[in-house]
Amino acid sequence: MEIDLQQAARLLDGWDDILILAHQKPDGDAYGSAFALLWALEWLGKRARVETPDGYLPGYGFLFGNYTPEEFEPRFVVTTDVAGPGLLGPLADRWANRIDLCIDHHRINNIDAAHKLVVPEAAATCQLTYEIIRELEVPFTPSMAGAVYTGIATDTGCFRYGNTTPEAHRIAAEMMEAGADYALINKLMFDTKSKGRLEIDRLMMDTLEYYFDGRCAMISISSEAVERAGVSEEELDGIAGFPRSIEGVEAGVTLREKPDGDYRVSLRTTGELDASAICGRLDGGGHKNAAGCTVSGPLERAKVQVLAAMEPNMSQESPPCP
Ligand SMILES: [Mn+2]
Incomplete structure (x- = not known):
């Protein structure tokens, strides 16, 4: 069932023990959208964790720090930025048929979920996560702001690609005000090579x-x-x-x-x-x-x-x- 932002926020608000899944070879938008949502849910006093088929790549350590997922049996499963079940890799077997909410911006999305919030006009899934967090009335901490900023910056090629919108700039500006370390993020994402x-x-x-x-x-x-x-x-x-x-x-x-x-x-x-x-x-x-x-x-x-x-x-x- 297609739902809107308000419905997605209300759904998340009504559940606890939430598993957030991101896609394999996670990028800035995958980690950014998953962790921003995780921290917002934790701020609301909920138990939640992020999982990806490839774990937590060290190249994105600036975003999630030394993250250790909490162990619990999930009662609500969310995917962020995942366009299809194949992108869940080895996690698909266990979760692909149990997804309650799919949040994504890919034009073609094949996730089988009870509720879907798929908005191709969004520059990044992080834009949708941002709007859900606003809807939940959770204040943006510097970590959450950094996560959202990272997803928008990376999916727009640092605000250069055709998918860059005025809205993407506005959210990025708000995330800068909320404490996103944009200079560090952009240096690591666009100006650093191993x-x-x-x-x-x-x-x-x-x-x-x-x-x-x-x-x-x-x-x-x-x-x-x-x-x-x-x-x-x-x-x-x-x-x-x-x-x-x-x-x-x-x-x-x-x-x-x-x-x-x-x-x-x-x-x-x-x-x-x-x-x-x-x-x-x-x-x-x-x-x-x-x-x-x-x-x-x-x-x-x-x-x-x-x-x-x-x-x-x-x-x-x-x-x-x-
Ligand atoms: Mn994306």
Whole structure:
């Protein structure tokens, strides 16, 4: 059943022993929306805890500190920022059929819940958590403000993406007034790289090549480089966005060596250039501007296959980038 913010707040107000679930590979909005809600419920004297399939990643320790979840048998289960049951990973078996309230902003949400508050217009799930907390008349502590600020800042790419709204700015401003450590949050989320990640970036830069008159940029990451830099999967997040960020580049290709010697291809494009059509020729798929596929190695062979699949699109005269 679809419900509104007031109904969601009243529902939460009426229950105790509340489990809050966030999605796997939790990001700033997942942790931010879950913990802000947790602390608001605790302020109301309720027992609650946050769980994610990947636990509490150290990269977000600034947000939740040394969090130790309280043990209890939940009587009410909430998901925040979870678009589908698959994103609950190993937690799905136990909880996917027991969700009482789903709070989310993804356009497509497949969670099976008794009550759903899904608002695609919201820049972040944290915006909905913020509104529920307002509705519950709980004052924002600096920790809650920091959590809400983090989710809005990360989901809007630090207020740069198209989903940034005046409302997102207004809530962020209010969270600054409530004590969110915005300078620290933005430094950690947008201006800090691990030494391992920087090492990968350095090795990756050496592999940069241009094709199709500079309209395609290609990088490759070998298993050896990943091992040498000692980076985790989490630290490699967003790396595929790099080649497309170069001036004049319409197609950014990232080739990542797999353990079996084949290559995982990530293609990012701009404008009308259809990444999913290109990857579709190599038995992959995805969205119009972001798609992927797998090609066989070694590296030089992988490149040839990708370039051949791009040829029909790249030889067309393309309109200038907006
Ligand atoms: Mn989100």
